[in-house]
Amino acid sequence: MTLSLDYLWWAECPSHEEGLALLRAVLAAEGIDAVIRLVEVRDEADAQRLQFIGSPTILVNGQDIDPHPVASGAASIYALTCRAYRRDDGRIAPLPTREWLRSRLSALSTS
Amino acid sequence: MSRLPIGASAIPFELPGIDGRHYSLETFADHQVLGLIFSCNHCPYVQAWEERMIQVQHEYAEHGVALVLINANDPQKYPVDSFEAMQQRAHMFKYPFPYLHDQPQTTARAYGAERTPEVFLFNQARELVYHGAVDDHREPEHVQQHYLRNAIEAVLKHQPPPISETPAVGCTIKWSV
Numbered sequence: 001m002t003l004s005l006d007y008l009w010w011a012e013c014p015s016h017e018e019g020l021a022l023l024r025a026v027l028a029a030e031g032i033d034a035v036i037r038l039v040e041v042r043d044e045a046d047a048q049r050l051q052f053i054g055s056p057t058i059l060v061n062g063q064d065i066d067p068h069p070v071a072s073g074a075a076s077i078y079a080l081t082c083r084a085y086r087r088d089d090g091r092i093a094p095l096p097t098r099e100w101l102r103s104r105l106s107a108l109s110t111s
Numbered sequence: 112m113s114r115l116p117i118g119a120s121a122i123p124f125e126l127p128g129i130d131g132r133h134y135s136l137e138t139f140a141d142h143q144v145l146g147l148i149f150s151c152n153h154c155p156y157v158q159a160w161e162e163r164m165i166q167v168q169h170e171y172a173e174h175g176v177a178l179v180l181i182n183a184n185d186p187q188k189y190p191v192d193s194f195e196a197m198q199q200r201a202h203m204f205k206y207p208f209p210y211l212h213d214q215p216q217t218t219a220r221a222y223g224a225e226r227t228p229e230v231f232l233f234n235q236a237r238e239l240v241y242h243g244a245v246d247d248h249r250e251p252e253h254v255q256q257h258y259l260r261n262a263i264e265a266v267l268k269h270q271p272p273p274i275s276e277t278p279a280v281g282c283t284i285k286w287s288v
Contacts, residue, residue: 012283014156015249073153073191082282084155092158094249 003034003060003109010041010055013082015094019056026101032109047078054083056095060108066096114223114242117275121145121237124218126181126211129198134179134209136237143175144266146259147231148245149224149284150180150210152200153191156281157227159249161204164228167245168207171263178208183219184227184285192285219284229279230259234266243277 007023009016020038027034041052054072058065070084070092071077085096096104115122125135139145148164150157168178186193194212201210213219222231232241241262246254262272 014280073189075188075190079188081153082155084153084158092155094155094159 001033001109003032003105004062005034005036006039006057006059006062007036008039008041008050008052008055008057008059010047010052010080010082012080013055013094015082016056019095022095022098022101023058026098026105030102030106030109032105034109041080044080047080048076051078052080053078054081057083060105065101065104065108112220112223112225114225115221115231115239117239117242119239121147121231121233121239122218122221124213124221126213126218127194128209128211129194129201130209132209134211138209139177139179141175142177143235144171144177144263145233145237146176146178146263147222147233148178148180149183149219149222149227149229149231151182151184151189151192151227151282151285152196153184153189154227154282156249160228160245160281163245163251165204165207167260167263171267172207174263174267176263176267180206180208180210181213181218182210182227183213183216183224185216185287186214187287188285216284216287225284226279226281227284228281232259232262232266232272240266241272241275243279244281247277249280 041047070086072081074081082094084092087093121136123136128134184192197210234240245259247256248254258277265272
């Protein structure tokens with residue numbers, strides 16, 4: 001099965017290139033067949049329209065890869081902001097870990 | 112908006128802290144080194160570097176180093192960056208430094224700050240000697256260059272920092288207009 005991925009990113013948040021490279025590396029390492037559509041979120045109107053909760057956001061077959069996304073703290077749930085990911089050790093980081101990404105993609109590719 | 116250049120004098124400010132006191136450059140006159148760090152609550156980059164900023168302050172407090180966090184984000188856009196939320200976060204993480212609220216955003220604009228976290232480090236003459244990131248990686252286990260720590264060490268030895276400017280990596284400051 002080919003996964004359909006949307007990678008939503010905002011240029012003002014600095015980790016989007018690293019995040020995309022990480023995503024591609026995990027897909028390759030796991031042998032997961034996927035098509036990645038890159039979606040640049042340029043302004044607040046885009047953020048509202050795309051229901052964007054932070055950069056970067058990964059949608060798998062239209063669903064957010066994180067079943068329990070961390071709130072951004074913005075007044076609107078959808079906003080031009082950097083996304084927070086909660087690591088297994090509780091720390092907050094601007095990108096998911098490789099292991100978390102591997103686990104989520106593996107689960108979603110077989111579901 | 113132009114950023115304060117290396118070698119420039121610190122720009123005076125007077126800002127309220129979460130402890131109810133007002134802080135200015137004079138508050139820190141007896142400190143050999145002053146680091147102003149534009150910061151906030153919500154940003155995941157701040158949260159990634161927060162523990163290291165706390166460690167640096169603990170480590171260098173007895174050497175006359177004062178770090179001061181300044182939050183200039185618009186709380187209307189980011190309620191978790193409000194003054195009350197700042198008090199809660201500082202309490203929760205036992206901040207060892209003042210946490211100041213730049214609600215009019217004038218201090219951030221005067222310094223030319225753009226990101227959180229973004230460091231402006233001054234020597235005893237209050238000349239800017241280092242500007243930029245805390246270190247070179249948001250993941251502590253991958254850090255190779257301790258920019259802030261190295262700059263502090265150099266200033267304490269009355270030497271120029273080995274690196275005086277790096278790109279600040281973090282969220283953009285959330286301006287009101």
